[in-house]
Amino acid sequence: MSNETDSPSVAAAPVLATEQKLQKDLETAFPDLVGKITLQRVRRVWADVPMQSLHAVVTYAKEELGFWMLCTITGTDEGAHLGLMYHLAGDAGIVLTVVIAAPKDGPGPQTLTPLYPQADLYEREVVDLLGVQIQGLPEGNRYPLPDEWPAGQYPLRKDWTREMLEVSKENA
Amino acid sequence: MTDKDVIKVPLGPQHPALKEPGNFTLSLRGENVTDMTIRLGYNHRGIEKACEQRSYLNDMYLLERICGICSHSHTTAYVQAVEEIAAIQVPARGLYLRTLVAELERIHSHLLWLGVAGHEIGFDTLLMYSWRDRELVLDLLSMLTGNRVNYGFNTIGGVRKDITEDQRNDILKATDTLEERTKVYAELAGNEVTLSKRLQNVGRLTKADVVRLGVTGPTGRASGIKRDVRKDDPYAIYSELEFDVVTSDHCDVFGRTLVRVGELLQTYKMIRQILKNLPEGPISAKAPRKIPKGQAVSRYEAPRGEDFHFVRGNGTDKPERVKVRAPTMVNMQAVPLMMKDAQLADMPITLAAIDPCFSCTDRMIELHDEGGATSGTYSWAHVRQLGIQHHLKRGIDFANLNKELASWRERIK
Numbered sequence: 001m002s003n004e005t006d007s008p009s010v011a012a013a014p015v016l017a018t019e020q021k022l023q024k025d026l027e028t029a030f031p032d033l034v035g036k037i038t039l040q041r042v043r044r045v046w047a048d049v050p051m052q053s054l055h056a057v058v059t060y061a062k063e064e065l066g067f068w069m070l071c072t073i074t075g076t077d078e079g080a081h082l083g084l085m086y087h088l089a090g091d092a093g094i095v096l097t098v099v100i101a102a103p104k105d106g107p108g109p110q111t112l113t114p115l116y117p118q119a120d121l122y123e124r125e126v127v128d129l130l131g132v133q134i135q136g137l138p139e140g141n142r143y144p145l146p147d148e149w150p151a152g153q154y155p156l157r158k159d160w161t162r163e164m165l166e167v168s169k170e171n172a
Numbered sequence: 173m174t175d176k177d178v179i180k181v182p183l184g185p186q187h188p189a190l191k192e193p194g195n196f197t198l199s200l201r202g203e204n205v206t207d208m209t210i211r212l213g214y215n216h217r218g219i220e221k222a223c224e225q226r227s228y229l230n231d232m233y234l235l236e237r238i239c240g241i242c243s244h245s246h247t248t249a250y251v252q253a254v255e256e257i258a259a260i261q262v263p264a265r266g267l268y269l270r271t272l273v274a275e276l277e278r279i280h281s282h283l284l285w286l287g288v289a290g291h292e293i294g295f296d297t298l299l300m301y302s303w304r305d306r307e308l309v310l311d312l313l314s315m316l317t318g319n320r321v322n323y324g325f326n327t328i329g330g331v332r333k334d335i336t337e338d339q340r341n342d343i344l345k346a347t348d349t350l351e352e353r354t355k356v357y358a359e360l361a362g363n364e365v366t367l368s369k370r371l372q373n374v375g376r377l378t379k380a381d382v383v384r385l386g387v388t389g390p391t392g393r394a395s396g397i398k399r400d401v402r403k404d405d406p407y408a409i410y411s412e413l414e415f416d417v418v419t420s421d422h423c424d425v426f427g428r429t430l431v432r433v434g435e436l437l438q439t440y441k442m443i444r445q446i447l448k449n450l451p452e453g454p455i456s457a458k459a460p461r462k463i464p465k466g467q468a469v470s471r472y473e474a475p476r477g478e479d480f481h482f483v484r485g486n487g488t489d490k491p492e493r494v495k496v497r498a499p500t501m502v503n504m505q506a507v508p509l510m511m512k513d514a515q516l517a518d519m520p521i522t523l524a525a526i527d528p529c530f531s532c533t534d535r536m537i538e539l540h541d542e543g544g545a546t547s548g549t550y551s552w553a554h555v556r557q558l559g560i561q562h563h564l565k566r567g568i569d570f571a572n573l574n575k576e577l578a579s580w581r582e583r584i585k
Contacts (some may be wrong), residue, residue, distance in 0.1 A: 041256075043405055044469065068385040071471070072497035074482045087469060087480065093404035095469055118386045118502050121212070129220075144213030155221055 015042045018092060022065065029060050029166055043094045051100045054109050058086060058098060062115055066090040070116040075126035077158045084109065108133040129156040177201050183519065185214050191287070192528055194504075196519075203515045204269045208508040228254055228328060228463055231494060232321060238496065240321045241284065244277045245474035246481075246496065247326040252407055253470035253483035254328050254491075258463045264409075265329030266455045271408040272343075272446045273316065275327050275439045282432045282439075283473035285527045286357060291428060292521040298360075305353045308346045315339060330456025340447055351440045358433045361426075371426035375522035376511040378423055385506045389477020389499050390435065391526045392528045393419045394427035401473035412449070413442050425525040462489050474499060476527045492531035500528045
C-alpha cells in the first residue's frame with residue numbers, strides 16, 4: 001500500500017522488543033516469575049502467577065507498567081481446579097494476561113475491585129458461573145444469573161448439564 | 173439510606189429508556205439523583221456454554237446473534253482468535269472485505285445512535301433524518317451480504333462473499349451521499365442551540381474516571397482518552413489505513429455526539445481507501461474442521477467500544493472455552509457516576525449516550541409470488557390490499573370497523 005508512512009507496521013521485523021522489556025521488568029520485580037512468562041506474539045504476553053502473588057503482580061503492572069485497564073476476567077474449568085485469567089491492557093496495545101489457579105471448593109483470590117472498580121461485574125460473573133470464591137467482594141447484586149438460581153449450580157463447569165438444574169428445582 | 177427525603181425509584185428492568193432489559197435503582201432527593209445501583213443479567217442466554225457444545229463454524233452464527241447491531245464485530249473478534257490458534261493466514265482481499273463490512277457496520281451503528289439520541293431528547297426530526305440516511309448503508313450491507321443485520325459475512329479463514337465492480341461503485345456513490353449528510357449533522361451538532369444546550373454538562377465523566385473505570389470506545393474518547401483498538405492493537409488491515417482517532421474534551425453527552433459524528437467522517441475516508449487499494453486474489457483460506465490445542469485473545473474496536481474475545485481450542489472441532497466481553501459491560505459501570513447529582517430527566521439520554529446494545533432485526537420485506545409467474549416487487553398499496561383481504565377471509569372487515577366500534581360502545585354502556 002502507498003500510504004503507510006508513520007504507523008509502525010505489525011509485521012516489522014525486530015518485533016517483541018517492548019514485550020521482552022515487559023518480561024524483564026516483571027522478572028526483575030518478581031524473580032519467581034522466571035520461566036513463567038510466555039511471549040505468544042507481538043502484543044500478547046502471558047504470565048503464570050501463584051494465587052497469593054496475584055495482587056502484587058497486578059498492582060505492579062498497573063502502577064509501574066501502565067496497565068490501567070482490566071479488559072475482563074476469563075474463568076475456566078481445568079478439571080482439578082479453576083483457572084482465572086486477568087487480561088490487562090494499557091496504551092501500548094499489549095495484552096498482559098495474568099493466569100492463576102483457584103481451588104474449586106476453597107477460598108479463591110482476593111478481589112481486584114480496589115485496583116480496578118470494573119472488576120466488580122467480572123468477578124461476580126466467575127462467582128456465578130464457575131463458583132470461584134472471590135475474597136472481599138463488596139456486597140451487591142449478583143451477576144448474571146437470576147436471584148432464584150439454586151446454590152451450588154455453576155453452569156460453566158464442565159460437569160454441569162441442564163438436567164442438574166431441573167433435578168435441583170424438583171428437590172426445592 | 174437514612175435520609176427521609178430520599179426516595180428510591182426503580183427504572184426497568186422493562187424498557188429502561190431503551191428497548192433493552194436492565195434494572196436501575198435510583199435514589200432521589202427531589203429531582204436529583206443521589207445514588208444508583210444496577211442489576212444486569214436479564215439478557216443472559218448462556219451463549220458461552222452453548223459455544224462449547226457446537227462446532228467452531230456453528231459458534232460463529234451463534235456469536236453473531238449476541239447483538240443485532242455489532243454482529244460483524246463479534247464474529248470478527250471470534251474468528252481472529254480461532255485463526256490465530258490454527259495459524260490460518262487470511263488472504264489480503266479477505267481482510268480488506270472484512271474491514272469494509274466492519275466500517276459499514278460502524279456507520280449503521282453510529283447513525284442509529286444519533287437517531288436514538290435525538291429521540292431521547294425529544295428532537296425526533298434528527299431521528300427521522302438519521303434513520304432515513306441509515307437505510308443507505310443498510311441497503312449496502314444487504315447487497316453485499318444478503319442481510320441488513322446478522323450478515324453471516326465472516327468465515328473461519330476469510331469472508332464468504334466477494335464484491336463485484338458494480339457493487340464497488342454503488343458503495344462509493346452511497347459513501348459520497350452519506351458523507352454529505354453527515355457533514356450536515358456535524359454542522360448541526362456544532363451550531364444547533366437546542367442540541368448543545370440539552371447535551372452539554374449532561375452525563376459528565378472526567379478523564380480521570382475514564383482511566384479509573386477502564387471506559388472504552390466513543391464514551392472514553394469523548395473524555396479526551398485517545399485510545400482505539402484499531403490504532404493501539406491493529407487487526408485486519410487497520411495498520412495500512414490512514415485515519416485519525418477522534419476525541420473530545422467535553423466529557424459529556426455533547427462530546428459523545430461530536431466524537432461519533434467525527435468518527436463517521438473518518439470511516440468514509442477508510443472505506444474509500446479500502447476500495448481503492450482492494451487487492452486481487454482469493455477471499456478466504458481453507459480452514460481445518462478441527463482446531464489445534466491453543467488459546468488466543470482477540471480485541472476489536474466495535475462501534476460501541478472494545479469487544480474482547482478469548483478462545484481456547486482442545487484439538488477437536490469444538491472449542492474448549494469461548495469468552496466474550498462486550499463494551500457495554502464496562503461502560504455501564506460508569507453510568508452511576510455520570511448520573512451522580514444529575515437530574516432524573518437526564519437519565520434516558522445519559523444511558524443512551526454510552527450506546528448500550530440492543531437488538532434491531534426488523535427489516536422490510538420484498539414479496540415474491542410463489543408461482544413465479546408474477547414474481548416481482550409489490551407496491552405498498554398492493555401489500556396493503558393483500559393484508560385487507562387476508563383479514564376479510566378471517567371475518568374482520570376493516571371497512572366496517574368504525575360501525576362495529578360504535579355498536580360495541582353501545583353494548584358496553
